[in-house]
Amino acid sequence: MQTDKSALIAMSGGVDSSVAAYLMVKNGYRCQAATMRLYRNSDIGLGNYRTCCSQRDIDDAGEVAFLLDIPYEVVDFVGDFKEKVIEKFIRIYEQGGTPNPCIDCNRYLKFEKLFEYADEQGLSYVVTGHYARIEYDASVQRYILRKALDDGKDQSYVLYMLTQNQLSRLKFPLGDMKKTQARLIAEQQGFCNSRKHDSQDICFVPDGDYVKFIEQYTGKKYSEGCFVDSSGNIVGKHRGALRYTIGQRRGLGIPAEKPLYVLGKNMTDNTVVVGYGEALYNTALYADDINWLSIPPIKNPIRCKAKIRYRQQEQPATVYPLGENCIKVVFDQPQRAITAGQAVVLYDGDTVLGGGTITDNDTQI
Numbered sequence: 001m002q003t004d005k006s007a008l009i010a011m012s013g014g015v016d017s018s019v020a021a022y023l024m025v026k027n028g029y030r031c032q033a034a035t036m037r038l039y040r041n042s043d044i045g046l047g048n049y050r051t052c053c054s055q056r057d058i059d060d061a062g063e064v065a066f067l068l069d070i071p072y073e074v075v076d077f078v079g080d081f082k083e084k085v086i087e088k089f090i091r092i093y094e095q096g097g098t099p100n101p102c103i104d105c106n107r108y109l110k111f112e113k114l115f116e117y118a119d120e121q122g123l124s125y126v127v128t129g130h131y132a133r134i135e136y137d138a139s140v141q142r143y144i145l146r147k148a149l150d151d152g153k154d155q156s157y158v159l160y161m162l163t164q165n166q167l168s169r170l171k172f173p174l175g176d177m178k179k180t181q182a183r184l185i186a187e188q189q190g191f192c193n194s195r196k197h198d199s200q201d202i203c204f205v206p207d208g209d210y211v212k213f214i215e216q217y218t219g220k221k222y223s224e225g226c227f228v229d230s231s232g233n234i235v236g237k238h239r240g241a242l243r244y245t246i247g248q249r250r251g252l253g254i255p256a257e258k259p260l261y262v263l264g265k266n267m268t269d270n271t272v273v274v275g276y277g278e279a280l281y282n283t284a285l286y287a288d289d290i291n292w293l294s295i296p297p298i299k300n301p302i303r304c305k306a307k308i309r310y311r312q313q314e315q316p317a318t319v320y321p322l323g324e325n326c327i328k329v330v331f332d333q334p335q336r337a338i339t340a341g342q343a344v345v346l347y348d349g350d351t352v353l354g355g356g357t358i359t360d361n362d363t364q365i
Contacts, residue, residue, distance in 0.1 A: 007125040007171065008118040009033040010110060011065065011072070013057025014199065016129030016174055018064040018191050019182045023173040024127050025068050032121060033065040033072040036109060038081040039204055060193045067191070077113055084108040086204060090214050096267040097341025098245050100158075101202055107161045115166065125169050129182075132156045133175035134167050143167035144294045147350040150178045157310050160345045160355030161291045211243050225270035227254055230263065230279065238272050241265045247280055247337030281334035287344050287356035288326045294351050297321070305347045306331070308338055308358065314347045327356060 007029045009021040024031050035058050058074055065072035085104045092099035114126050131148035132155055143164055148154040162170070174182055186194035205213045215221060222240030229235050236254040238244065244252075248262040252274060261280055264273040285308070292298070298321050305314035306329050316332040329344055338361040345355035 004124040006030040006123045007032070007127045008114060008121060008123045009065075009070070010114055010126060010128045011035050011061035012129070013060040013193065013196075014129065015186045015191065015193050015196055016131070016179075016182055017061070018129070018193055019185050020127050020129040020171075020173045021064065021068055021070065022185065022189055022191075024171070025070060029125075031068075031070045031127075032123060033061065033068075033070050034075050034114070034117060035061045035072075036081075036114070037074050037076045037078060038105070038109065039078055039086075060196070063192050067189070075113075075117055077109055080113060081105070081109060086217070089202075089210075090218060092341045093210070093214060093242055094267065096241070096265045098339045099341045100343055101204075103158050103161065103343055106158055111162065111166055111170075115169070118169075125171050126166075127171045127173065129174055130155045130159060130172050131174050131177075131179075132159055132172050134170055134172060136168075142294060145352040146175075147347075147352070148172075148174070149176045153179045156352045157307060157343065157345050157355075160293060160343065160352055162293060163291075164293075167293075211240070214242070223270065225272070227252065227274050228271050230273060230275050235274065241267055241270050241272050244272050246339045280337050282338050282361040283334045284328060284330045285335075285338045285344060285361045286322070286326065286328055286359050288359050290325050290327055290354060290356035292354040294348075295353050297324070298327075302353075304353055306344055307347070308335060308342060308344050317346075319346060325356075 005028060007024050009017065009024060009031050011017045011021060011033045013035065021031060021033060037058065062072050085101050085108065088104055089099045089101045110128065111126070118126050131150055131153040133146040133148060135144045135146060137144050145156060145159060145162060145167060147156045183194060202210070211222070222242045225238055225241055226234045227236040227238050244262045244265060246262055246264065249259055252260055254260050254274065258276055260274045261277050262272055263275045263279050265271070298319065301318055301320045303318055306317040307314045315335060318330045320328040320330070322328055338358060340358050340360060342358050343355050344358050346353040
C-alpha cells in the first residue's frame with residue numbers, strides 16, 4: 001500500500017477528471033496532471049470535428065490545471081492508441097465481432113501507460129474521474145472494485161481488466177459522489193468545463209458511422225453480399241457484412257411477414273444471417289481473456305450476476321471455469337443478442353468479480 005501523498009491526475013478535459021483533480025489537491029496530495037494525446041483529428045479523417053480527446057479537451061484540461069496551480073503536461077500516446085485500440089477495433093469488425101474500444105483504451109492506455117508515466121515522474125498514485133469505488137478487504141488481502149454510488153453513472157463494467165497492483169495505486173474520488181454533485185463543485189470552482197456534455201460516442205468515431213471511418217482509415221471498400229436465413233437460403237442483398245451487428249433490425253430492407261433481425265455473420269462468405277427476434281435469445285456464452293479481479297481464479301462453478309453490455313442490468317447466472325483463461329456463463333433466463341467481441345462482466349452484489357471477452361454463444365431457444 002502506498003503512503004506517499006503524490007498523484008498523477010489523468011485529465012481528459014471533462015468535468016469529472018477536473019473535479020477529481022480538485023478533490024485530490026484539496027485533500028493535500030502533491031499533484032501533477034497529464035492529458036493523453038491519443039490521436040490527431042487530421043490523422044483519422046475528422047478534420048475539426050469536436051470529440052473527446054480532441055485539442056479542445058486538451059485546452060480545457062490545461063486551463064483547469066492552471067487554475068488549480070498544478071504542473072500539467074500532454075503525453076503523446078498516438079502510436080500506442082493506433083496499435084492497441086484503433087487497429088484492434090478494425091480487426092475485430094473485419095472478423096465479424098463487435099469491439100469495445102473504450103475497454104481497450106482503459107486497459108492499454110489510461111492505466112498501463114499512465115502507470116508507466118507515473119513511475120517515471122516518481123508519483124505514487126494514478127487518479128481518474130471514473131465512477132467506481134476501490135476498497136481493501138484485509139480478511140482476504142485483496143483490493144475490491146465496487147460499483148459507484150451513482151448507479152446511473154457507474155463505470156465498473158469498463159474497469160474489470162484492472163489488476164491488484166493497479167487497484168492498490170488507483171484512486172477514484174468520484175466513486176461516492178453523484179454526478180450532480182460533481183457538476184456543482186465544478187461550477188463553484190469556476191471550471192471552464194462545468195457544463196460540458198458527457199462524451200457518449202467512440203472518441204474517434206464521433207458520428208457513429210464506424211464503417212465510413214474504417215473505409216477512410218484503411219482505404220478499403222467492403223463489398224456487397226447476401227442475406228441468408230438460418231437454412232442458408234438467400235433472402236436479399238446486403239451492403240457489406242461489416243455494416244451489420246447482431247440484433248440489428250433497421251436498414252435491412254428485406255420484406256417479411258414479421259420484423260427480421262441480424263442473427264449472425266460469416267465474414268469468409270460475406271453473408272449475413274437474418275431471422276425472427278426470438279432466435280436472438282441464448283442462455284449461454286463463452287468468454288476468454290478472463291481477468292479475475294476481486295477474487296482469485298475460480299476452480300469450481302460459482303453463482304453470480306453477469307452483464308453483457310454497458311447499460312444492461314446484471315442477470316443471474318452460473319459461471320463454469322474452462323481451463324486457465326476461459327469460462328462458460330449460463331444465464332437463468334435467455335439473454336438477447338449476445339455478441340462476440342463485447343465484454344461479459346461478473347458481479348456479486350456491487351462487487352466486480354472479473355470479466356472477459358465474449359467469443360461465442362450457444363443454447364439457442
